[in-house]
Amino acid sequence: xxxxxxxxxxxxxxxxxxxxxxxxxxxxxxxxxELRDVPAExxxxxxxxLAGTEIELVQPTTSDSGIAKYLAKRGQGMHHICLQVDxxxxxxEQLRARGVRLIxxxxxxxxxxxxxxxxxxxxxxxxxVELYQV
Amino acid sequence: xxxxxxxxxxxxxxxxxxxxxxxxxxxxxxxxxELRDVPAExxxxxxxxLAGTEIELVQPTTSDSGIAKYLAKRGQGMHHICLQVDxxxxxxEQLRARGVRLIxxxxxxxxxxxxxxxxxxxxxxxxxVELYQV
Numbered sequence: 001x002x003x004x005x006x007x008x009x010x011x012x013x014x015x016x017x018x019x020x021x022x023x024x025x026x027x028x029x030x031x032x033x034e035l036r037d038v039p040a041e042x043x044x045x046x047x048x049x050l051a052g053t054e055i056e057l058v059q060p061t062t063s064d065s066g067i068a069k070y071l072a073k074r075g076q077g078m079h080h081i082c083l084q085v086d087x088x089x090x091x092x093e094q095l096r097a098r099g100v101r102l103i104x105x106x107x108x109x110x111x112x113x114x115x116x117x118x119x120x121x122x123x124x125x126x127x128x129v130e131l132y133q134v
Numbered sequence: 135x136x137x138x139x140x141x142x143x144x145x146x147x148x149x150x151x152x153x154x155x156x157x158x159x160x161x162x163x164x165x166x167x168e169l170r171d172v173p174a175e176x177x178x179x180x181x182x183x184l185a186g187t188e189i190e191l192v193q194p195t196t197s198d199s200g201i202a203k204y205l206a207k208r209g210q211g212m213h214h215i216c217l218q219v220d221x222x223x224x225x226x227e228q229l230r231a232r233g234v235r236l237i238x239x240x241x242x243x244x245x246x247x248x249x250x251x252x253x254x255x256x257x258x259x260x261x262x263v264e265l266y267q268v
Contacts, residue, residue, distance in 0.1 A: 010215060
């Protein structure tokens with residue numbers, strides 16, 4: 001039986017990375033592990049690990065990506081929560097069997113080889129949920 | 135120096151607790167630790183612990199609370215992220231010294247005696263952040 005292991009990260013979409021870091025890193029004192037351009041997502045991402053999970057700040061670097069459109073429409077704020085699962089294929093099968101609406105019916109492979117899929121917010125209580133098999 | 139210790143919980147505001155539990159508990163398989171009426175917040179709250187942090191589902195039980203108005207205006211979705219801090223008074227002082235806008239200038243005491251305060255989303259990149267000293 002597939003098992004959710006942890007909250008892998010909480011992603012926040014921001015419009016000004018340096019201003020956001022002045023809060024999360026400088027004022028709160030979280031460690032900035034890495035600030036990286038992620039061309040595949042057309043975004044710059046700040047990774048701030050915290051006790052086995054992570055805050056990720058995401059700033060779009062183009063105006064026509066999905067995340068840029070989200071920012072333009074909804075403004076800054078929490079974008080999704082990512083849950084680590086031990087067997088993503090089995091979990092997606094379990095969700096489908098229960099009629100849960102999925103954005104990705106099958107797991108997709110990220111640039112770094114990890115498997116992920118998104119669950120539709122309609123099924124979760126309005127939250128965009130990412131499943132992630134590390 | 136005050137230190138953020140963990141993500142204490144991520145709170146999701148929902149309009150139908152049983153429907154939300156059918157996803158988080160039944161389909162994903164998270165443990166429902168407790169489902170509790172919290173009169174002080176005019177809400178019913180489901181606590182689903184997960185690897186040192188927690189998903190909290192919050193359904194308003196009246197129509198005129200802050201959380202009910204949030205739900206009416208914005209719909210279901212992530213409401214706030216709560217960070218555990220070892221010394222909330224020192225952290226609030228540190229935030230004020232950096233000009234971070236706070237909702238609660240001083241820590242408030244919850245019904246169970248724990249100290250909490252909210253940071254204004256303007257300061258955080260659009261995220262309502264709760265600080266919590268357990």
